[in-house]
Amino acid sequence: xxxxxxxxxxxxxxxxxxxxxxxxxxxxxxxxxxxxxxxxxxxxxxxxxxxxxxxxxxxxxxxxxxxxxxxxxxxxxxxxxxxxxxxxxxxxxxxxxxxxxxxxxxxxxxxxxxxxxxxxxxxxxxxxxxxxxxxxxxxxxxxxxxxxxxxxxxxxxxxxxxxxxxxxxxxxxxxxxxxxxxxxxxxxxxxxxxx
Amino acid sequence: xxxxxxxxxxxxxxxxxxxxxxxxxxxxxxxxxxxxxxxxxxxxxxxxxxxxxxxxxxxxxxxxxxxxxxxxxxxxxxxxxxxxxxxxxxxxxxxxxxxxxxxxxxxxxxxxxxxxxxxxxxxxxxxxxxxxxxxxxxxxxxxxxxxxxxxxxxxxxxxxxxxxxxxxxxxxxxxxxxxxxxxxxxxxxxxxxxx
Numbered sequence: 001x002x003x004x005x006x007x008x009x010x011x012x013x014x015x016x017x018x019x020x021x022x023x024x025x026x027x028x029x030x031x032x033x034x035x036x037x038x039x040x041x042x043x044x045x046x047x048x049x050x051x052x053x054x055x056x057x058x059x060x061x062x063x064x065x066x067x068x069x070x071x072x073x074x075x076x077x078x079x080x081x082x083x084x085x086x087x088x089x090x091x092x093x094x095x096x097x098x099x100x101x102x103x104x105x106x107x108x109x110x111x112x113x114x115x116x117x118x119x120x121x122x123x124x125x126x127x128x129x130x131x132x133x134x135x136x137x138x139x140x141x142x143x144x145x146x147x148x149x150x151x152x153x154x155x156x157x158x159x160x161x162x163x164x165x166x167x168x169x170x171x172x173x174x175x176x177x178x179x180x181x182x183x184x185x186x187x188x189x190x191x192x193x194x195x
Numbered sequence: 196x197x198x199x200x201x202x203x204x205x206x207x208x209x210x211x212x213x214x215x216x217x218x219x220x221x222x223x224x225x226x227x228x229x230x231x232x233x234x235x236x237x238x239x240x241x242x243x244x245x246x247x248x249x250x251x252x253x254x255x256x257x258x259x260x261x262x263x264x265x266x267x268x269x270x271x272x273x274x275x276x277x278x279x280x281x282x283x284x285x286x287x288x289x290x291x292x293x294x295x296x297x298x299x300x301x302x303x304x305x306x307x308x309x310x311x312x313x314x315x316x317x318x319x320x321x322x323x324x325x326x327x328x329x330x331x332x333x334x335x336x337x338x339x340x341x342x343x344x345x346x347x348x349x350x351x352x353x354x355x356x357x358x359x360x361x362x363x364x365x366x367x368x369x370x371x372x373x374x375x376x377x378x379x380x381x382x383x384x385x386x387x388x389x390x
Contacts, residue, residue: 022272032271036378041346041370076227076372077217078273136386151236174385175236177271183231183378190369191331 002143012054032179071102118165125166132168207249227374266297320361327363
């Protein structure tokens with residue numbers, strides 16, 4: 001079963017010149033989402049891939065992909081991830097070259113990534129939004145991709161684009177942190193396959 | 196509706212002489228649990244109280260209580276909470292004196308806290324454990340207290356004590372991080388009252 005998360009980061013910085021993830025356009029939210037996507041107690045989710053599309057200065061977009069299948073030598077803490085993200089953003093290579101196992105970077109846009117997930121990989125696309133269909137009522141397919149925004153949300157244009165390929169889903173009226181949404185989705189999907 | 200979380204931290208340091216929460220007996224896990232207990236997107240859960248019982252050196256136990264109703268001037272990041280926890284552990288006062296709004300410390304033990312929650316406050320106690328009753332099948336009462344361990348789990352003795360007052364519940368076979376457990380419990384309880 002394919003399970004992927006795409007974080008649309010509206011102002012996430014696209015060069016490595018920052019002193020903290022928080023001040024780099026809230027890349028601390030990206031760190032929290034990486035942890036909730038990929039980490040279990042004493043282990044990693046090998047069947048999950050996490051993507052962030054950074055749209056902040058100076059050179060957007062940057063697509064960072066973290067592949068649970070090949071990821072290793074990582075911990076949950078922010079210092080570990082600040083190091084990995086800095087190294088990845090410093091990498092001058094244009095395509096998918098890895099500076100840390102499982103972590104890669106390219107210039108693929110949000111729209112191009114989404115289109116390829118829907119049309120080439122035949123994934124079902126779910127866009128998190130308050131007015132969407134209740135998560136627990138969804139019949140998930142074999143390949144699910146979940147799209148969510150950071151603290152400022154997705155721009156209308158990106159959201160409209162995403163909805164051409166997918167449907168809106170909702171976790172209810174409580175406004176969860178982005179990372180909490182991912183934890184809940186992982187739990188609901190785990191329930192469907194394992195209890 | 197009362198909703199409280201108690202984290203049993205087996206080696207969490209009980210003085211403020213540390214350079215990082217991670218190295219202070221994994222108090223970084225306490226930080227993650229505070230965030231998942233109390234933080235929403237752009238807001239706090241005013242109806243949630245978080246407790247940690249620190250059982251590490253040099254002077255266990257220390258009970259730190261964070262009350263969502265009165266908590267303010269906080270962010271989700273680890274630096275904020277490292278500061279608050281250090282200040283709280285530095286405080287020489289013996290009882291519930293606050294060094295940050297909503298955050299207090301005393302010498303109440305795990306056993307005493309649990310007993311008072313069950314017998315004085317009439318809360319229902321739920322202990323997280325793999326073999327427990329499935330979370331989604333529980334009929335929660337008006338006052339629920341959830342007990343969980345950190346990365347090393349609770350000692351058998353503490354768990355046996357807790358089970359004199361409550362029942363085991365489980366999130367399934369997936370071994371979640373402590374903070375993820377709290378996020379999932381908050382979500383499941385939100386669903387029961389709000390969707």
